[in-house]
Amino acid sequence: MSVVEQPSRSAAARSRLLRAAVEAFAAKGFAATTTRDIATGAQMSPAAVYVHFRSxxxxxxxxxxxxxxxxxxxxxxxxxxxxxxxxxxxxxxxxxxxxxxxxxxxxxxxxxxxxxxxxxxxxxxxxxxxxxxxxxxxxxxxxxxxxxxxxxxxxxxxxxxxxxxxxxxxxxxxxxxxxxxxxxxxxxxxxxxxxxxxxxxxxxx
The missing domain is CATH 1.10.357.10 (Tetracycline Repressor, domain 2)
Structure with missing residues (x-):
């Protein structure tokens, strides 16, 4: 992986997680949504949320x-x-x-x-x-x-x-x-x- 590709992939992953979070928060509400819900919606591993966000x-x-x-x-x-x-x-x-x-x-x-x-x-x-x-x-x-x-x-x-x-x-x-x-x-x-x-x-x- 080149140095140029890494930030781009990171930004793409964050974008996928944010889109999934919107759908999850809208459907279930913030309190009822888990980080696993967000990761699943983004088709990523449960740990992926914490790679890009603290909480x-x-x-x-x-x-x-x-x-x-x-x-x-x-x-x-x-x-x-x-x-x-x-x-x-x-x-x-x-x-x-x-x-x-x-x-x-x-x-x-x-x-x-x-x-x-x-x-x-x-x-x-x-x-x-x-x-x-x-x-x-x-x-x-x-x-x-x-x-x-x-x-x-x-x-x-x-x-x-x-x-x-x-x-x-x-x-x-x-x-x-x-x-x-x-x-x-x-x-x-x-x-x-x-x-x-x-x-x-x-x-x-």
Missing amino acids: KEEVLYELSGAGHRSFLSLIDDADDPAQPPAARLRAVIRALAAHHARDHVWSRVVNYELDSLSTEHRDAIGVLRKEVARRFGAIVDAGIESGVFDVADPKATTTLLLSMGVDVARWYRESGVMTPEQIGEFQADMAARIVGARAEGSAPR
């Missing part, structure tokens, strides 16, 4: 960190600060909801197993979650400041919008009548209603 909790932490960093990247890709606030909000909500539908298994683990993390790791993920909320809140604030959103409580509204998009992962199933894209469009419409968005240039309320 089952560290596997969950890596999944949670990757998931929340992907949310931040998604917001960055969808949001164009040069656009009007209503267009920005619709774009970000559309992307968030569609993402949580398409990747609903992973997203359920990332968002609903946080209490299984250690205090240190939960705090670290909390920093990422606060940044997600801050970026959403900045869009809501921009709409309020420009007079196109009618929002009494910006913080509560931001929390509601985020919860609406994230919760798609809990109930979405491929057998449903709406595609991820249709869900994203529907939630974008709902978000505009929630903030009372009005057309640019129309009279203030």
Whole structure:
């Protein structure tokens, strides 16, 4: 085995274990999942988990960190600060909801197993979650400041919008009548209603 091949194989093994962990955590919950379950799902030996991770909790932490960093990247890709606030909000909500539908298994683990993390790791993920909320809140604030959103409580509204998009992962199933894209469009419409968005240039309320 060459020096170049070894890191690549190690990364591939970690990826297999993480994919297996997502499926196991989603199916059985973190507490009921064993490292043997993860290794079996990855078609590896039971000891393989400890070659790449110190514990089952560290596997969950890596999944949670990757998931929340992907949310931040998604917001960055969808949001164009040069656009009007209503267009920005619709774009970000559309992307968030569609993402949580398409990747609903992973997203359920990332968002609903946080209490299984250690205090240190939960705090670290909390920093990422606060940044997600801050970026959403900045869009809501921009709409309020420009007079196109009618929002009494910006913080509560931001929390509601985020919860609406994230919760798609809990109930979405491929057998449903709406595609991820249709869900994203529907939630974008709902978000505009929630903030009372009005057309640019129309009279203030």
